[in-house]
Amino acid sequence: MSGGLLLIGAHVGDMDFTAGHLARLYAKAGDEVLFLHLTAGEGGHPGKDRGAYKAQKLAEAAEAAGRLGAECRVLGHPDGDLFASQGVALEVAGIIDERRPRTVVTHWRGSLHRDHANCHFAVERALELVSGHRPELWFADNWEDADGFKPDVVVDISAVFDDWLSAARCHELFRGGVVNFDYQGYYEALTLLRGKMSGTQRAAAFMRPPSVFSSPAARLAGD
Numbered sequence: 001m002s003g004g005l006l007l008i009g010a011h012v013g014d015m016d017f018t019a020g021h022l023a024r025l026y027a028k029a030g031d032e033v034l035f036l037h038l039t040a041g042e043g044g045h046p047g048k049d050r051g052a053y054k055a056q057k058l059a060e061a062a063e064a065a066g067r068l069g070a071e072c073r074v075l076g077h078p079d080g081d082l083f084a085s086q087g088v089a090l091e092v093a094g095i096i097d098e099r100r101p102r103t104v105v106t107h108w109r110g111s112l113h114r115d116h117a118n119c120h121f122a123v124e125r126a127l128e129l130v131s132g133h134r135p136e137l138w139f140a141d142n143w144e145d146a147d148g149f150k151p152d153v154v155v156d157i158s159a160v161f162d163d164w165l166s167a168a169r170c171h172e173l174f175r176g177g178v179v180n181f182d183y184q185g186y187y188e189a190l191t192l193l194r195g196k197m198s199g200t201q202r203a204a205a206f207m208r209p210p211s212v213f214s215s216p217a218a219r220l221a222g223d
Ligand SMILES: [Zn+2]
Pocket: 010, 011, 014, 113, 116
């Protein structure tokens, strides 16, 4: 896969909604793309038991990835109990070693969802454990991970907007009615907003790791 894209999300859906368009751009350019979901997100449906919803989420993940020209893999960690353990980091590091992507996309740590923050820290640790390969790390623009999220990369996704929407709509959570949040409305509007920021029709924003030289701690240390 060397040169491709690896998207690592806490739950099935997270990366599809926030970076499925980027995945489609990579796939159309001939790069290999892998969605790695650390949990299925099986605990997120108020009206379905975890077993039934997990089966549904696995099917949705495969269908969405297929529409984007990507592969997907779902690890068996329990939704709501994902930890940034050395074990999870080693598992992720093994997949980074195997795939050797050019770019890794994951959650920003400033999240209201503990699984998302733990996914972030597990991926950061995994990148430290990988030897001799340094992919670029981007954080996705997720409504749950907005604390301190400062977009500094904006990608024109106008050409793949329809493909992204078709893939995201494989997910019941995105189409609506599972929880009291309008995922489709929010993420569709977000592509317009980011488009306005960059003078394109539709765009997606990402954040790169903040430089240690611009962090408050570094400024204090330098005073
Ligand atoms: Zn999530």
